[in-house]
Amino acid sequence: MRILIPVKRVVDPFSKVRPLPDGSGIDTTGIKFEINPFDEIAVEEAVRLREKNPDIEIVVVSIGSGDCEEQLRKALAMGADRAILVETTHLFDSLGIAKELKAIVDTEQPSFVLMGKQATDYDCNQVAQMLAAKLGWPQACFASAISINGQALTVNRETDLGVESVEIPMPCVITTDLRLNEPRFVALPGIIKARSKPLDRIPPSATPAPVTRTVKIESPGARPPGRKVASVEELVSELKSRGVLPA
Amino acid sequence: MSIVGIAFTPADATGIQAFAAALGMPFRLVQITGDPNTSCGAQQILSAGLEDIPPADGLVSSLEGVVQGASHIVAVSSMASKDVMARLAGVLDCAMVTDVVSADSPSTFKRPIVAGTLVETVEASGAPIVLTFRPAGFTKRPPERASEVESFSISPSKVRVTQAAHKSGGRPDLTQASVVVSGGRPLKDRETFESVIGGLADTLGGAAGATRAAVDSGIAPNELQVGQTGKIVAPDLYIAAGISGSTQHMAGIKDSKCIVAINKDPDAPIFEVADLGLVADLFEAIPAIRNLLGK
Ligand SMILES: Cc1cc2nc3c(=O)[nH]c(=O)nc-3n(C[C@H](O)[C@H](O)[C@H](O)COP(=O)(O)OP(=O)(O)OC[C@H]3O[C@@H](n4cnc5c(N)ncnc54)[C@H](O)[C@@H]3O)c2cc1C
Secondary structure (H helix, E strand, O other): EEEEEEEEEEOOOOOEEEEEOOOOOOEOOOEEEEEEEEHHHHHHHHHHHHHHHOOOEEEEEEEEEEHHHHHHHHHHHHHOEEEEEEEOOOOHHHHHHHHHHHHHHHHOOOOEEEOOOOOOOOOOOOOOHHHHHHHHHOOOEEEEEEEEEOOOOEEEEEEOEEEEEEEOOOOEEEEEOOOHHOOOOHHHHHHHHHHOEEEEEOOOOOOOOOEEEEEEEEOOOOOOOOOOOOOOOHHHHHHHHHHOOOO | OEEEEEOOOOHHHHHHHHHHHHHOOOEEEEEEEEOOOOOOOOEEEEEEOOOOOOHHHHHHHHHHHHHOOOOOOEEOOOOHHHHHHHHHHHHHOOOEEEOOOOOOOEEEEEEEOOOEEEEEEEEEEEOOOEEEHHHHHHOOOOOOOOEEEEEEEOOOOOOOOOOOOOOOOOOOOOOOOOEEEEEEEHHHHHHHHHHHHHHHHHOOOEEEOOHHHHHOEEEEEEEHEEEEOOEEOOOOOEEEEEOOOOOOOOOOOOOOOOOEEEEEOOOOOOHOOOOOOEEOOOOHHHHHHHHHHHO
């Protein structure tokens, strides 16, 4: 059985980012890059599934500049078996990435694709569902538990109302939510060993014109500054005078 | 140009009405669960009348037919709409924009990115455009007669739901409530969270919310998580108790009219965004607030 995991290189979710002065993008000077946290959860989950089902091969793929090697190496160090870097400077949007991933799925023929529900940079939450559509595969998004059950997966999904359990036949696309697991810390020997794991560099299968384009990136308007109140009494009377609590 | 709005819950219809008005376009409504709102001004209402939102694959195949001819296919942002609408965009091979907060033109939209620390203006080309939007940015419209309701059936799915999720408790929905009281890591356990945060929420007739830290440590159920990767709320009053104010949490509450922070650390970052801040132990302040309100 093979699990394919797309991973994205994103700005460190705990860094403070600013727009470029001309508004054309995100200023990344001095900013660290990480694996998108949800993709890291996906890699961790695949490694845990392999602990119970030893015949699993874990393949990670990233689409982007040569720098994405850093994130692929991290995934390999966590336990992925091999990596594919679709090396390109082309500007892909979500739909373009989904199409490129479909080309990878067509060659790799995984039993399922496991990926982050969203990337913490552009917060789009689109690619997995678009990929599932392109493949005609069923999807289970926002997984908080996954187990392999013969030719199907049993997945707990987080929904607006709570947790839902589903049985989904393979092949399929699954996205990870925060509660699925807590990714392991990778110790130095793992990182060193990962340097010898295979990483294939390939060009993109196509460079489609994007259908969405970033026109501008700016800082949001700041909320007017607030103030501290001295006591519970002052808080309640202030809320009443602002009309947010009934007088 | 015309809109097809996909309403996952009955409450979504008024959001879609407001969005359509902002774009100045007529709209048709597809109601997935519950009874459709017949005073939302839709030109046509198709109602599936389901109790639970079905899996995305079957739902999207059935939507494919009814969205024909629309320039925009829209839904209120929610986990359900993100699951379904992106698959629909994939099937239609068209542009999608997530979490729209305002429209500069019928094809140019603003949306928060990087946990709301930046705002992106994005232009979508081609037709149709699929999008999800946050209703807080669009002014509600008065009730308006809608057309007759026709029924709409959903194609079968390859996914079998073995246990559906059901809303627990009698509190208002987090994303709809006019008052939200949220708690963080110091709430210790479920019982404490329920009695302190749930108790104040009930006093105020509001909903309860939580941080990721509270949900991860089992203090609050996952559907209460507010933030970048949880629910986006925009109540008149948001009370954050024992919440530090991480970027990820703030991303979910910025549209609230009045944010109150109760935190015992005077330097907690939440005070930088709160309209009213109270430096206090929440376990003393919250009972005192309930006391003052006489409940
Ligand atoms: C990819 C990603 C996505 C995330 N998404 C979300 C999200 O959607 N929502 C979210 O909330 N977080 C999210 N987080 C987590 C976020 O970064 C923070 O870790 C989290 O919000 C912190 O929760 P907290 O404020 O409850 O806990 P803490 O940061 O530990 O803060 C607790 C606060 O309580 C105060 N306190 C302690 N005791 C008392 C007392 N007795 N009375 C009053 N105050 C007290 C402390 O002073 C402190 O400020 C995400 C993180 C990542 C990496």
